Amino acid sequence: xxxxxxxxxxxxxxxxxxxxxxxxxxxxxxxxxxxxxxxxxxxxxxxxxxxxxxxxxxxxxxxxxxxxxxxxxxxxxxxxxxxxxxxxxxxxxxxxxxxxxxxxxxxxxxxxxxxxxxxxxxxxxxxxxxxxxxxxxxxxxxxxxxxxxxxxxxxxxxxxxxxxxxxxxxxxxxxxxxxxxxxxxxxxxxxxxxxxxxxxxxxxxxxxxxxxxxxxxxxxxxxxxxxxxxxxxxxxxxxxxxxxxxxxxxxxxxxxxxxxxxxxxxxxxxxxxxxxxxxxxxxxxxxxxxxxxxxxxxxxxxxxxxxxxxxxxxxxxxxxxxxxxxxxxxxxxxxxxxxxxxxxxxxxxxxxxxxxxxxxx
Amino acid sequence: xxxxxxxxxxxxxxxxxxxxxxxxxxxxxxxxxxxxxxxxxxxxxxxxxxxxxxxxxxxxxxxxxxxxxxxxxxxxxxxxxxxxxxxxxxxxxxxxxxxxxxxxxxxxxxxxxxxxxxxxxxxxxxxxxxxxxxxxxxxxxxxxxxxxxxxxxxxxxxxxxxxxxxxxxxxxxxxxxxxxxxxxxxxxxxxxxxxxxxxxxxxxxxxxxxxxxxxxxxxxxxxxxxxxxxxxxxxxxxxxxxxxxxxxxxxxxxxxxxxxxxxxxxxxxxxxxxxxxxxxxxxxxxxxxxxxxxxxxxxxxxxxxxxxxxxxxxxxxxxxxxxxxxxxxxxxxxxxxxxxxxxxxxxxxxxxxxxxxxxxx
Numbered sequence: 001x002x003x004x005x006x007x008x009x010x011x012x013x014x015x016x017x018x019x020x021x022x023x024x025x026x027x028x029x030x031x032x033x034x035x036x037x038x039x040x041x042x043x044x045x046x047x048x049x050x051x052x053x054x055x056x057x058x059x060x061x062x063x064x065x066x067x068x069x070x071x072x073x074x075x076x077x078x079x080x081x082x083x084x085x086x087x088x089x090x091x092x093x094x095x096x097x098x099x100x101x102x103x104x105x106x107x108x109x110x111x112x113x114x115x116x117x118x119x120x121x122x123x124x125x126x127x128x129x130x131x132x133x134x135x136x137x138x139x140x141x142x143x144x145x146x147x148x149x150x151x152x153x154x155x156x157x158x159x160x161x162x163x164x165x166x167x168x169x170x171x172x173x174x175x176x177x178x179x180x181x182x183x184x185x186x187x188x189x190x191x192x193x194x195x196x197x198x199x200x201x202x203x204x205x206x207x208x209x210x211x212x213x214x215x216x217x218x219x220x221x222x223x224x225x226x227x228x229x230x231x232x233x234x235x236x237x238x239x240x241x242x243x244x245x246x247x248x249x250x251x252x253x254x255x256x257x258x259x260x261x262x263x264x265x266x267x268x269x270x271x272x273x274x275x276x277x278x279x280x281x282x283x284x285x286x287x288x289x290x291x292x293x294x295x296x297x298x299x300x301x302x303x304x305x306x307x308x309x310x311x312x313x314x315x316x317x318x319x320x321x322x323x324x325x326x327x328x329x330x331x332x333x334x335x336x337x338x339x340x341x342x343x344x345x346x347x348x349x350x351x352x353x354x355x356x357x358x359x360x361x
Numbered sequence: 362x363x364x365x366x367x368x369x370x371x372x373x374x375x376x377x378x379x380x381x382x383x384x385x386x387x388x389x390x391x392x393x394x395x396x397x398x399x400x401x402x403x404x405x406x407x408x409x410x411x412x413x414x415x416x417x418x419x420x421x422x423x424x425x426x427x428x429x430x431x432x433x434x435x436x437x438x439x440x441x442x443x444x445x446x447x448x449x450x451x452x453x454x455x456x457x458x459x460x461x462x463x464x465x466x467x468x469x470x471x472x473x474x475x476x477x478x479x480x481x482x483x484x485x486x487x488x489x490x491x492x493x494x495x496x497x498x499x500x501x502x503x504x505x506x507x508x509x510x511x512x513x514x515x516x517x518x519x520x521x522x523x524x525x526x527x528x529x530x531x532x533x534x535x536x537x538x539x540x541x542x543x544x545x546x547x548x549x550x551x552x553x554x555x556x557x558x559x560x561x562x563x564x565x566x567x568x569x570x571x572x573x574x575x576x577x578x579x580x581x582x583x584x585x586x587x588x589x590x591x592x593x594x595x596x597x598x599x600x601x602x603x604x605x606x607x608x609x610x611x612x613x614x615x616x617x618x619x620x621x622x623x624x625x626x627x628x629x630x631x632x633x634x635x636x637x638x639x640x641x642x643x644x645x646x647x648x649x650x651x652x653x654x655x656x657x658x659x660x661x662x663x664x665x666x667x668x669x670x671x672x673x674x675x676x677x678x679x680x681x682x683x684x685x686x687x688x689x690x691x692x693x694x695x696x697x698x699x700x701x702x703x704x705x706x707x708x709x710x711x712x713x714x715x716x717x718x719x720x721x722x
Contacts, residue, residue: 103511103514103515106515107514107517107518108518141514142511142514142515143507143511144507146503146504147719149507149510150464150503150504150720150721151721152538153464153467153468153502153503153542154464154467154468154503154720154721154722156468156534156535156537156538156539157467157468157469157471157534157535159534160533160534161532161533161534164534171522173517173518173520173521173522173525173537173541174517174518176517176534176537176538177513177514177517177537177538177541178517180534180538181514191721192721222721222722223722358508359511359515360508360511360512360515360552360553360583361515361583361584
C-alpha cells in the first residue's frame, strides 16, 4: 500500500489524494464562503467532511478549528496562508486551537532545543501580527494538560503496528510518539475536560493527511466525532521548484530583511517568454508564474484586479519586469508594516516561550 | 539477537541474564545488608551498579528508589515481596517513588478502565497495609507532571527503531509508548523539576530488565546518571509451575478469603517423597518445595528457625502434612491481620483513585 510521508517534503500527487485517499474536491456550497479568496480561488482545493462541520457552525452548534505548525524552519508565506485561514474563522467567532508541534520538531526532525525556542518565538510573533488573537488556545505539545497526554498514550492501544505503518510508512520511535501526540492534538478538545464531543475542522496541507486519517480512524474507535479537514495547495518555490526551508532562495521569509526579499522576488521564475517581442505577441503564462501565484495567494485581495492582471499578462499588455516591480512595491509596503507589528508582538511571544518551553535536553 | 519480553510471563533463563545481559551476581559487601533476609537468602540474586548507589547512600548523598507495578491482576505474594523491599529502604530513610503503570496495563495488556481502577485500589490498600507510607511519591502514569511526559516524548528521539526492537523484540504502538513512558518513570526524578541528577535504584524482577537497559542507555545519551537495579527471584506457582494471575490455583492473593488460601496451601506442591516411609528414610527436598519457598520468602523471618526447618525436612524428621499445617496457621494469622489493616487503608486508596484516575475510554 502506498503511503504519504508527512515528514518528507515530497511533491504531492493530487490525483492520488483524491482517488487513493478519498479527499473530496472543495465545492463552494454557501455564499458566506465566497468572502474568503482562499475558497474562491481554489487555494483550499479539497476536504473531508467540511460541510458536516460548516453546517453545524451555520446551525449555531459548537464547532472549533485546530491546526498545528512544526517549528522547524523560518516562518514564510506558506505559514502566513495558514494563519490567514485561522484569522478568517476567528472573525466568524469560531474558537481556534493552535498547536505548536515542538515534540515533532524535536523527535522527528531532531532540531535542537534553542533552535526550537527561537523558531516558536518567531512563529508566534508573526501569527499575532497577522491577526491571531493571543487569547485563542495556543500551546506547545511539550506543555499541555494531563488529559491531553493521557489521551495520546491511551490512543496507542487502539491501533496495530501494521495500521500505523500503512498510514505513515517507515517508522522511528520519534515518529510513533509524534503520531499519537498529533492524534491527541486533533482529538483532545473533544474530551470532557475541554469542550466535549463536537465537530473540529483541521485546515492542513495535503502532506499532513496521514495525521488526519490516523485521527479519524482513532476517533471512530473511541466514540469521538471524526475530525473534518480542508487541504490547501502548496505555494511553489520562487524558482518554480519545491519550496524548502533548507533552500533560502525558494521562499519569502517574513523575518527577512526587506532588501533580501526584494532581490528574491526580482529573481523569481515568471511565466514570461524568451524575448520581449515574443511575449508581446504570444502573451505571458500566468499559470507558470510564481509572481502571479504570489498575487493570487497573498498580495491581491481584489478579484477584479487579479483577473485584469491575468488578462493583461495573457494579452501581452504587461511585461514581467513591470509586474515584478509592482509586486515588489506591494510586498515592501506590506512587509514593512507587518514587521513593525511583529516587533511589537515579540515581547508577548518571548513571554510565551519563557513560560511554556523548558527542555531537559 | 535474543530479547527478553517484559510483557510475557516467560520462564527466565538466569544463565542468559548473567552472561547475555550483563547482570552481576549479588554479593553482600556491607553488614547493613545482612539485616534484610531478601539479600541474605539470595532472593535478590542480581544487580547492575547496586554498590555505586549503595555507596552514595552510605556516604550521605542523595539517592532514591523507584519501582513500578502494572495493575493487571490480583495483588499476590510476588507483589508483597516488592513492597517489602520498598519498606526496608523506606525505613533507612530513603525516598521512595512508586509508579503505577496504568498506561502499560491499558495499552499493552488492554485491560479496561474499570478493571484498572479496581486493581489500583487493591494494590494501594495492600501496599499501605504492608507499610509503604502514603506520604511517599506515589503516582499513576496517566496523571503525572508535564516534565515527566515531556521527558518520555523527548527520549523517543534518542533511540532508533532497531535499538528498541533489539531490546524488546516485536513492537506494537502501545508497547512503544509504554517503553518510553517506563523510561521516563525511571529517569524523571533526575530532572531539575524533581531531585536533579542523583543515583536511583530500581528493584525489579528479571523480566523487567529490558526497561532497565533502555533507561540506562537513554540516561547515558542525555547526560543523566545510569539507574542502578536489583533483580529478585520469582516465586514459583503453588503447583511448581509458572505463577500466573490467569491461573488462580498458582498464587496466593492477598485479597482472597482465608479459606481459599488455606485450601491452596494445602494443595501446594511439596518436596515430599512418594510414601511417608520413603520420606522418613530419604528426607524431603526443600529445594523443590513450594511450602519451603513460602517460609523462606515470606513467613519465616528467623534464619535459625528456617535452617532448623530445612534440616528437619532433609532428615525426615518433619513430614509435609505437619509443615503445611504450621504454614497454614502462620499464613492465616498473618493474613487476618493484614486484611484488617488493608480494609482500614481502603478509603485512602479509593480517594487516591478518585483523585488521580480518569480515563476518557
